[in-house]
Amino acid sequence: xxxxxxxxxxxxxxxxxxxxxxxxxxxxxxxxxxxxxxxxxxxxxxxxxxxxxxxxxxxxxxxxxxxxxxxxxxxxxxxxxxxxxxxxxxxxxxxxxxxxxxxxxxxxxxxxxxxxxxxxxxxxxxxxxxxxxxxxxxxxxxxxxxxxxxxxxxxxxxxxxxxxxxxxxxxxxxxxxxxxxxxxxxxxxxxxxxxxxxxxxxxxxxxxxxxxxxxxxxxxxxxxxxxxxxxxxxxxxxxxxxxxxxxxxxxxxxxxxxxxxxxxxxxxxxxxxxxxxxxxxxxxxxxxxxxxxxxxxxxxxxxxxxxxxxxxxxxxxxxxxxxxxxxxxxxxxxxx
Amino acid sequence: xxxxxxxxxxxxxxxxxxxxxxxxxxxxxxxxxxxxxxxxxxxxxxxxxxxxxxxxxxxxxxxxxxxxxxxxxxxxxxxxxxxxxxxxxxxxxxxxxxxxxxxxxxxxxxxxxxxxxxxxxxxxxxxxxxxxxxxxxxxxxxxxxxxxxxxxxxxxxxxxxxxxxxxxxxxxxxxxxxxxxxxxxxxxxxxxxxxxxxxxxxxxxxxxxxxxxxxxxxxxxxxxxxxxxxxxxxxxxxxxxxxxxxxxxxxxxxxxxxxxxxxxxxxxxxxxxxxxxxxxxxxxxxxxxxxxxxxxxxxxxxxxxxxxxxxxxxxxxxxxxxxxxxxxxxxxxxxx
Numbered sequence: 001x002x003x004x005x006x007x008x009x010x011x012x013x014x015x016x017x018x019x020x021x022x023x024x025x026x027x028x029x030x031x032x033x034x035x036x037x038x039x040x041x042x043x044x045x046x047x048x049x050x051x052x053x054x055x056x057x058x059x060x061x062x063x064x065x066x067x068x069x070x071x072x073x074x075x076x077x078x079x080x081x082x083x084x085x086x087x088x089x090x091x092x093x094x095x096x097x098x099x100x101x102x103x104x105x106x107x108x109x110x111x112x113x114x115x116x117x118x119x120x121x122x123x124x125x126x127x128x129x130x131x132x133x134x135x136x137x138x139x140x141x142x143x144x145x146x147x148x149x150x151x152x153x154x155x156x157x158x159x160x161x162x163x164x165x166x167x168x169x170x171x172x173x174x175x176x177x178x179x180x181x182x183x184x185x186x187x188x189x190x191x192x193x194x195x196x197x198x199x200x201x202x203x204x205x206x207x208x209x210x211x212x213x214x215x216x217x218x219x220x221x222x223x224x225x226x227x228x229x230x231x232x233x234x235x236x237x238x239x240x241x242x243x244x245x246x247x248x249x250x251x252x253x254x255x256x257x258x259x260x261x262x263x264x265x266x267x268x269x270x271x272x273x274x275x276x277x278x279x280x281x282x283x284x285x286x287x288x289x290x291x292x293x294x295x296x297x298x299x300x301x302x303x304x305x306x307x308x309x310x311x312x313x314x315x316x317x318x319x320x321x322x323x324x325x326x327x328x329x330x331x332x333x334x335x336x
Numbered sequence: 337x338x339x340x341x342x343x344x345x346x347x348x349x350x351x352x353x354x355x356x357x358x359x360x361x362x363x364x365x366x367x368x369x370x371x372x373x374x375x376x377x378x379x380x381x382x383x384x385x386x387x388x389x390x391x392x393x394x395x396x397x398x399x400x401x402x403x404x405x406x407x408x409x410x411x412x413x414x415x416x417x418x419x420x421x422x423x424x425x426x427x428x429x430x431x432x433x434x435x436x437x438x439x440x441x442x443x444x445x446x447x448x449x450x451x452x453x454x455x456x457x458x459x460x461x462x463x464x465x466x467x468x469x470x471x472x473x474x475x476x477x478x479x480x481x482x483x484x485x486x487x488x489x490x491x492x493x494x495x496x497x498x499x500x501x502x503x504x505x506x507x508x509x510x511x512x513x514x515x516x517x518x519x520x521x522x523x524x525x526x527x528x529x530x531x532x533x534x535x536x537x538x539x540x541x542x543x544x545x546x547x548x549x550x551x552x553x554x555x556x557x558x559x560x561x562x563x564x565x566x567x568x569x570x571x572x573x574x575x576x577x578x579x580x581x582x583x584x585x586x587x588x589x590x591x592x593x594x595x596x597x598x599x600x601x602x603x604x605x606x607x608x609x610x611x612x613x614x615x616x617x618x619x620x621x622x623x624x625x626x627x628x629x630x631x632x633x634x635x636x637x638x639x640x641x642x643x644x645x646x647x648x649x650x651x652x653x654x655x656x657x658x659x660x661x662x663x664x665x666x667x668x669x670x671x672x
Contacts, residue, residue, distance in 0.1 A: 171542075171574065171578065172539065196535075199539075199570040199571075221606075234612055242507065257609055270597075271567060273569065273591075273594050276570055277590070
């Protein structure tokens with residue numbers, strides 16, 4: 001039996017589904033339940049990571065300091081994880097998080113911008129936390145490019161490296177090719193983090209494990225924006241049936257998921273039509289509200305906008321492209 | 337490109353999620369939307385099929401006659417399908433349904449009880465409807481047994497034959513083995529009908545298509561009991577990306593799914609913990625209410641009951657086994 005380390009970002013990626021409003025009691029209660037299930041790593045934070053709480057992407061109900069100290073106190077067996085996007089968070093945020101007892105620290109960068117993680121990975125190596133680097137929007141890069149950037153991250157000191165299917169675009173064969181290329185290029189554990197826009201998150205995660213991934217992410221009930229993340233309490237037994245051990249107690253895991261549904265979320269994620277379209281188009285689902293707003297105003301089909309944004313390889317931070325695409329589709333419509 | 341015929345039981349299997357209470361307006365509205373999307377077959381009926389409306393499994397809001405005439409009038413392009421379980425429905429029900437314009441008639445039998453379909457398949461052949469035979473709870477039979485029973489159904493006159501993953505137990509490799517064995521044994525199109533208890537319904541359906549299935553079932557938003565069926569508007573684009581054509585218009589399909597979410601269901605299906613357990617155990621999810629009721633009363637863990645029922649290969653109609661298992665687990669608990 002091969003083993004897989006489950007990494008649980010319910011209390012971080014799930015925040016996107018509730019505008020970062022998880023309170024301290026909810027954080028503590030879920031962390032205790034995850035700990036009882038022996039989930040190896042429980043990640044916590046603002047949806048966009050350390051230092052991201054702001055008017056621009058949403059203010060969290062609880063400060064980074066309080067989130068970390070609350071979850072730290074709740075964990076007896078599980079290690080605590082945090083996430084940081086360079087630009088939102090700083091090296092000072094990393095040191096503070098480690099001071100609060102963060103064991104595993106992930107730096108997230110766009111798939112082909114690993115160099116942005118260099119300084120932070122050095123800080124982590126010096127501070128003694130386990131340093132991960134995750135390549136986001138990884139469907140925009142080829143397996144070879146991802147392998148090259150993964151190796152670069154390991155060169156900077158990353159002790160685990162991998163990919164996020166941020167747009168929920170992959171089918172299993174896509175994952176197999178990318179994880180396989182990365183696993184062949186680095187000696188560290190390889191990470192896979194899926195999203196469920198095309199109903200493939202669990203299948204993609206199993207494909208990742210079979211291609212050599214050793215750290216797999218999942219959230220209770222799939223808690224996350226849009227279609228949500230890989231559903232953790234489904235992923236674990238399916239991995240076990242597929243020949244992987246996780247060390248997690250199934251019944252306690254199901255209890256944790258039930259608690260999450262009751263206490264963290266208004267309702268579990270639904271794979272709605274616009275979520276499917278953004279997954280097919282390979283566009284960050286966070287664009288949804290702006291796409292819908294501008295499309296409705298201009299009288300164009302939001303689905304056309306998503307597919308055109310996908311053709312232009314739009315990424316987070318390029319919200320201006322939405323305005324351009326809507327204007328062009330609107331003009332094209334007027335002339336036909 | 338290989339082609340796949342999509343068969344849509346939203347208005348039949350989905351009934352299980354609303355205690356068979358879909359009204360005539362809802363039936364008509366969804367049938368019109370499915371027709372606009374060019375879904376090849378739109379199946380309608382009580383959740384348990386023709387003739388099943390009863391106090392025992394639930395009385396439908398609308399009679400079989402009214403369901404069939406309502407949907408028939410709404411379809412201009414799509415063919416109309418019906419489903420029948422021998423024992424609930426009779427040959428007279430089949431003839432009546434064909435009189436109402438049913439084009440595709442499915443007889444469902446337990447995986448190893450094909451002989452129960454013989455007489456009905458003969459009736460269908462005489463009446464000129466397209467006759468399908470589906471083997472239910474197919475995880476309980478080996479690939480060879482299923483191939484043998486599929487060939488037997490074809491011998492009785494079935495023009496398409498296949499399997500339902502009634503308990504939502506399969507992983508893709510299970511489906512590949514079973515559909516492959518059936519496709520090798522018969523010359524007719526092969527059917528696959530999935531359930532999403534383990535988050536695998538879409539992946540299993542793609543595996544089925546790749547192993548030779550040519551008729552694949554899916555429901556709008558996965559509408560169905562428990563974790564629901566294969567989500568149709570996800571399945572179609574994923575099949576297309578995997579190299580299969582369906583002839584379905586994606587935007588109209590997404591519109592139909594949006595309409596289904598608004599007008600057919602209180603909320604889309606959720607993969608809840610007990611649903612996952614029933615899928616892992618390979619037990620019909622319809623047992624859930626009775627298992628929970630008896631377990632709670634006896635103070636035993638309902639999950640233990642499900643796993644024990646799975647070991648005993650309980651099937652629908654064997655609800656008495658629940659009583660036995662709960663009593664034994666309760667006694668075992670008292671003596672330890």
